[in-house]
Amino acid sequence: MTTGFFWDEKCFWHAGGAYALTLPIGDYVQPLAAGGLPENPETKRRLKNLMEVSGIVQDLEMQSAKPATWSDLARVHPESFLKKFKETSDAGGGELGLRTPFLKGGFEIAALSAGLAKEALAQVLEGTLDNAYSLSRPPGHHCLPDWPNGFCLLNNIAIAIEAAIAANQATRFAVVDWDVHHGNGTEAIFYDRDDVLTISIHQEHNYPLDTGDACDRGTGTGTGYNMNIPLPAGCGHETYLDVIDRIVTPALMEYAPDVIIVACGFDASAYDPIAQMLCSADTYRQMTARMMDTAAKLCDGKLVLVHEGGYSEAYVPFCGHAVMEQLSGSPHTAPDPMADTLSQRQPGPRARAFQQDLVTDLAKDLLGA
Template sequence: MATGFFWDERCFWHSGGNYTLTMPVGGLVQPLAAGGLPESPETKRRLKNLMDVTGLTAELAAQTAPPASREALERVHPAAYLDEFKKTSDAGGGELGHHTPFSQGGYEIAALSAGLAVGAVDAVASGTLENAYALSRPPGHHCSADTPAGFCLLANIAIAIEAARAKGLVKRVAVLDWDVHHGNGTESIFYDRDDVLTISLHQERNYPTTTGALADRGRGAGEGHNINLPMYAGSGHTAYLHALDRVVIPALEAFRPDMIIVACGFDASVLDPLAQMMVLAETFGAMTQRIKETAHRLCDGKLVLVHEGGYSEAYVPFCGHATIAALAGSAIDAPDPLGQSLRMRQPSSDFDAFLRQSIDRMAEQLDL
């Protein structure tokens, strides 16, 4: 079976309109290019272009998928929220939450973005594909049931999980979020449930600043089924792989999911403008390989990666290429043009030891 690659040019056309992220325009503040949003189409488009040029795309089952249906959306989002989103979208766009602007047609593009995740999960869960990558845009992991946030308008992964559950394709799903920002939306949707394990590796107090604590383990039936690993700024290749080996993989082995879904952000990279981490392109490839091997042990290889953040137009394509090549088991390589230079900027051995010890302490508190 092949590795699926779900994408659609229309997702690259999502726009936040004329919007500045950090400060109001006027006076001595000159408007920024492209409206000022770091979440632009170029990181995704340049990834797809790089894959086309190297030949990686040709090795994949590349396809689109229909937009998520209203029925699928309502399994996660209240009708009132969807109605307001559609109304605002039809009226020319606007903003419904924190840092979530959209232009006319934003509702339809967001439904298509969610549909790519739904299609990928459905195909892998049903056995049509071995595994898959969904190049979803806009992203989804900050969106709760009724509140968009952080560029996220619909909860793509949660929508895909509930669609697969409604068809009887999965019962227990693990969501691993390695986007550098806490996956607060996904966490909130499943916080009371024991059939979905949510794990988030994120930079401590980056975004959102009030969520993602180690002590937040779930509630009621969901107690113990939410794991947050707030990582120190400066964590790099060694620390991230240690986090997978010490916390993530043991937690997955204990949960025994039917499928693993990765909220795949590339904003922990050393060149990302919205974080202070030191992860390399090769790190993402290595993490993907580890989770792929874990999926083969636990759930017949059923693994889906859904694109989230990542804001370095130059570096995201190489992070994504390394990830998707590892997912597909491809020998096609896109050598990191800054690899040697960036390796020399990795944390010192003393700081790396401190980072690993901090992860060990968190693992002990999580009883892992």
Template sequence: MATGFFWDEKCFWHAGGNYALTLPLGGYVQPLAAGGLPENPETKRRLKNLMEVSGLTDDLSMRHAAPASWEDMARIHPETYLTAFKDMSDAGGGELGLRTPFAKGGFEIAALSAGLAKQALADVLTGDLDNAYALSRPPGHHCLPDWPNGFCLLNNIAIAIEAARATGLAQRFAVVDWDVHHGNGTEAIFYDRDDVLTISLHQEANYPLDTGALADRGRGPGEGYNINVPLPSGVGHVGYLEAMERITLPALRRFKPDVIIIACGFDAGIFDPIARQLCTAETFRLMTRQVMQAATDLCGGKLVMVHEGGYSEAYVPFCGHAVMEELSGSTHAAPDPMADTVAKRQPNARMNAVFSELIGEMATELGL
């Protein structure tokens, strides 16, 4: 199996702009930043470092990519937005939306992040790779066409999808978003369409507070092609796997996509500082196994993962490593050092039964 891993050092250089004191160092070394937001480079960098130390990168096709072009971005984002973003970036940085700060050069880094997702999808669809992971940063799933929010400046996955469609690589795309926050940007972009299935498993009323309801199913031709799975706080390993089994997988089978794309956030992990779910590294491994089997059954194994959130610098690397082990079939392991601790903190049988009943009710309402 050929598994691609797309990354670029410059993506680690995205900085918090007006939320942090950023000192430029000539453009050849990552700028120094003091303070800032939970979205920082270390979770991503430490994941890649762990894979290098474990030897897992030896089993991957490590790749770079060109930035998304203006034409690529303009298929999703209006020219007025892109121009305002570029002008502010050139002028030293700032903030265009809610919790979306960036420093000088932020536009170019965001374009590079989207380019990693675009190339990962293209290389899987052309058969150059069996599957792929894009270590994109800044993330993308909250970004609407003309309004960035939640650390997201461009919608990486949407840009990748429309680039693939424009070049005739695929026609039907399924996006499964297991980031703990609702994928409101991706939902909004495809809400009226029946050629992109969007599924979001998220903590209810975390971020954003006013989106992600079960009743939001799409509009017009898109009716029924948007699925939200708002989970209460405290859902852990058993509940997430059940939600995948009873809602996500049946929806994928019904839709029959040409490719499955995962908005892969790790903030449903048990140690995340801005969420309240209880997933473990093993949860992410087994969810990856579930979607890999679905991809094998439905679309020739074509599966692409694009990095989104996850803010525990200690735990995200192990969650990501578990995903990459599963995705590539590598035997280079990085055992979860917190496995005993997280096992003790899982919901008890009574709470799992409550969550199971809720998931069953949602599946019934969704007709799955």
């Protein structure tokens, strides 16, 4: 496999502005921040550092990318929003939505984050890479066209998809969002379209509180092409794999996309501070394996993962490394230090029976099966 890993040091420099203690230290030192939001650079930086230490970077195509252009952004976001974002960024930073603070230069960093996703998708579609991972930051799946929220300033995946459409690289896309929070932004952008199948697996009403219900299936020509899989707190390894096997994979097989894109959040892990799920690094490895198998059957293996949430500085790196091991087939490993503990923390028989029944009901509602 030829696996790309897209990252850029500047994406680690996005900082929280009004939510953090920041010092005016110039343009060539990462901003100092303390007491800010859970979305911070350390989970991503420590993933990249672990990959360096394990040696897996030797088996990846490590690269950066150009920022998404204004035209790229404007295919998803209104000019009025982009102008306000750029003006606020140039003036020193601020906050335009809900929980989306940024400093001076925040617009450029967000465009770079989107550019990483855009380039990852483009290279997979053109066949330069078999699959790819984009370590995008700030994340994107909560950002609506004209209103950023939930740490997301631009919708990275939507921008990448629209760029691919504009370049005539593909016509049918599937987005599988396994971030623990509902992918409300991506849903809203493609809600009335049938050229993008959106599937979100999330903890029910964690964030946002008022979106992500299973009955929200799209509108107009998009009816049936939006799927929400809300799960109760406490779901773990087996339930997530059940959802992939019994709902996600059949939906993908029926839709037959040209490429599968995963909104890859690691906040369904058992150690995430703002969610209550019980997934492990092996959960993410096995979900990735299933997505690879489905992509091989449908679209010559074309698979792109774009980083979203995940807020455990100690555990996200191992989850991410497991994904990269699976994507690339690399022999360089980083064994999960919490594997034995997590195997003992999984739901018991009664909870599993309830969760299996729930997945059965969701499969009937969403697939008619």
